[in-house]
Amino acid sequence: MAALRTFRKLCQHAQHHAYKLHTSAPRVAAVVISGKKLAWQIQEEARADVEDWVLTGHRRPHLSVVLVGDNPASHSYILNKTRAAADVGISSETIVKCSDISEEELLDLIYKLNTDHRVDGLLVQLPLPDYINERTICNAISPTKDVDGFHVVNVGRMCLDQSTMLPATPWGVWEIIKRTGIPTFGKNVLVAGRSKNVGMPIAMLLHTDGRHERPGGDATVTITHRYTPKDQLRQHTKIADIVVAAAGIPNLITADMIKEGAAVIDVGINRVTDPVSGKSRLVGDVDFEGVRQMAGFITPVPGGVGPMTVAMLMKNTIKAAKNVLLFPAERIRMAAAS
Incomplete structure (x- = not known):
């Protein structure tokens, strides 16, 4: 009888622990990064910068x-x-x-x-x-x-880690990562997309040396593109701490491809037809609802990278105005004629 009682207690103990494991709190979905809020902050900085510039004559x-x-x-x-x-x-x-x-x-x-x-x-x-x-x-x-x-010239200076006019969308992605506090130092990054205006500059900003004139993210960056086989793409995304999707392919990145807790930045802008309503709508390169259950951070489309692109364009315009002090008129004319 004593042995039977002991066996029953062991069974109850095991069932109790199994119940605790089964009923443990579900994983919290990713933090949705509001590009609109970050863009508003940057535009506030730009507004103050403009007023200071004007006030100095x-x-x-x-x-x-x-x-x-x-x-x-x-x-x-x-x-x-x-x-x-x-x-x-x-x-x-x-x-x-x-x-x-x-x-x-x-x-x-x-x-x-x-x-x-x-x-x-x-x-x-x-x-x-x-x-x-x-x-x-x-x-x-x-x-x-x-x-x-x-x-x-600006592309070359960017690639040489020198201060320059950065492309607005890649700069916007970089600011999202920095201002959200997503670490890049020594992290694995996957950039899906190799365009010269978006994918390549994002990779340059994230992998270059943080000690240089134009500080980079010191990450290990892999670039894929629309011809990378899906199974190979999955191998890269599964180990990536940060995934930047910029290939222009709807739902290219799905939940089964994401490392738990990774940051996912969706640069894609694709117009598709909703199968239910039949209306046209904008989607990114990421299956937002699915991926947000796995990721730690995620940007929406619309309302993510888009507003940041416009905000960084304002920053570049202010920088262009200040270039008058850095570059004499003769050099500007020579650059224009080149």
């Missing part, structure tokens, strides 16, 4: 935006940029050109804006018509006015 910074054609998405992006400029005290203008403008005519316009001392920041909204070479246009903008950070 300088002209208010001015941003010129060139739009070619009638792409609705481009019109929407530019409207967001000019509204943000007005909000922080930057004056701006949008120059709209017909979609049949020749490359030579567009280059002539850029030259005029390069040499106009009233214009501090200059950007040509991408994409451009197929017959216009985007690299030629990006390189035609004076590096000191290049608020998109796409000129080959």
Whole structure:
């Protein structure tokens, strides 16, 4: 009988522990990072910077935006940029050109804006018509006015860890990571996407030396792209402490691919048709609802990286205005002609 009682107690003890394990608190879903809130903080900093600049006797910074054609998405992006400029005290203008403008005519316009001392920041909204070479246009903008950070000089300086105009979206991703307190030193990072305007610059910012003139994140970075086999992509994402999705493929990153507690930054902007409502909606490259159950941090689409891109563009415009003190007019003219 004593042996039977002992056996029963052992069974009850085991059942009790099994119940505790089974009923333990479920894993808390990821912290959703609000790009809108962070962008508001940055725009507040920009507004204060502009006012200080003006109070010391300088002209208010001015941003010129060139739009070619009638792409609705481009019109929407530019409207967001000019509204943000007005909000922080930057004056701006949008120059709209017909979609049949020749490359030579567009280059002539850029030259005029390069040499106009009233214009501090200059950007040509991408994409451009197929017959216009985007690299030629990006390189035609004076590096000191290049608020998109796409000129080959600014790209080169970024790759050399030097202070320069950083591309707004990658800089926005970098600020999200830093301001959220996500550690990068010695961490594994997976960047899904190799575009020269987004994926490559993000990788550069995250892997370079934190002690250099333009401090980097000291992370170990792997870059994949749309042709990386899914099983290989999963091998990389499963060990990544930070996943940056920027490939332009809806639902590329799913919950089964994520290391528990990883930070997931979704740069993708994809327009898809909702199967239930039949309406068009924006989604990222990440299966948000699924991945947030595994991740530690995650950005939404919309409302994540997008607002940060606009905020960093304002920072670059202020930097462009201050370039007047760093670069004599002769150097600006030489850069514009190069």
